[in-house]
Amino acid sequence: xxxxxxxxxxxxxxxxxxxxxxxxxxxxxxxxxxxxxxxxxxxxxxxxxxxxxxxxxxxxxxxxxxxxxxxxxxxxxxxxxxxxxxxxxxxxxxxxxxxxxxxxxxxxxxxx
Amino acid sequence: xxxxxxxxxxxxxxxxxxxxxxxxxxxxxxxxxxxxxxxxxxxxxxxxxxxxxxxxxxxxxxxxxxxxxxxxxxxxxxxxxxxxxxxxxxxxxxxxxxxxxxxxxxxxxxxxxxxxxx
Numbered sequence: 314x315x316x317x318x319x320x321x322x323x324x325x326x327x328x329x330x331x332x333x334x335x336x337x338x339x340x341x342x343x344x345x346x347x348x349x350x351x352x353x354x355x356x357x358x359x360x361x362x363x364x365x366x367x368x369x370x371x372x373x374x375x376x377x378x379x380x381x382x383x384x385x386x387x388x389x390x391x392x393x394x395x396x397x398x399x400x401x402x403x404x405x406x407x408x409x410x411x412x413x414x415x416x417x418x419x420x421x422x423x424x425x
Numbered sequence: 426x427x428x429x430x431x432x433x434x435x436x437x438x439x440x441x442x443x444x445x446x447x448x449x450x451x452x453x454x455x456x457x458x459x460x461x462x463x464x465x466x467x468x469x470x471x472x473x474x475x476x477x478x479x480x481x482x483x484x485x486x487x488x489x490x491x492x493x494x495x496x497x498x499x500x501x502x503x504x505x506x507x508x509x510x511x512x513x514x515x516x517x518x519x520x521x522x523x524x525x526x527x528x529x530x531x532x533x534x535x536x537x538x539x540x541x542x543x
Contacts, residue, residue: 349534351469354516354537354539355536355537356429356431356518356520356534356535356536356537357469357518357520357534358534359532359533400468412459412471412474413459413471413520413532414471415461415468415469415470415471416468417468418468
């Protein structure tokens with residue numbers, strides 16, 4: 314699986330949008346971009362995924378550049394409960410045996 | 426979404442004893458489950474891939490005789506930490522992928538098990 318690079322930490326203000334960048338310059342054409350987050354002492358939680366089009370769900374939006382070498386996760390209105398470590402992962406979809414490999418992630422602290 | 430449940434959520438054991446952690450997929454069948462370990466302030470490290478009905482595949486550096494994995498049914502995988510020592514104290518997390526596609530939803534994770542060896 315392609316490697317990803319994320320800033321180690323980020324602060325954002327409650328109620329404001331949080332934009333989390335991720336570089337994946339070696340991504341292959343059949344690899345999806347997945348985002349997970351891990352709140353302290355819990356298992357990771359799926360947020361969103363995409364291949365090349367921008368995606369939006371009730372939790373977040375995912376913007377993928379045209380060359381697919383980077384992406385941005387957007388939390389539109391950050392709350393204190395969004396404080397967590399956010400992981401960007403690229404992975405080939407299509408088989409249940411495809412494992413997820415976690416990098417360092419971005420530690421997001423939402424401040425009042 | 427799919428639910429993966431781990432048990433116990435916390436366990437304290439004495440050095441030299443063995444501890445079993447269960448991972449269940451509650452509303453789907455998982456032919457493949459994954460076991461991760463996470464030390465404080467570090468990322469998740471994949472330990473092994475658990476395959477229903479066959480032997481687990483261990484990542485490099487993970488002792489298969491120390492971390493016994495059994496995936497006897499499509500909804501249950503177990504990780505047994507044998508002869509536990511204080512350095513095995515960690516947060517253990519399992520995950521399971523939806524069958525067939527493997528994602529696009531990727532994998533779903535259990536809530537984790539905090540193991541403390543004293």
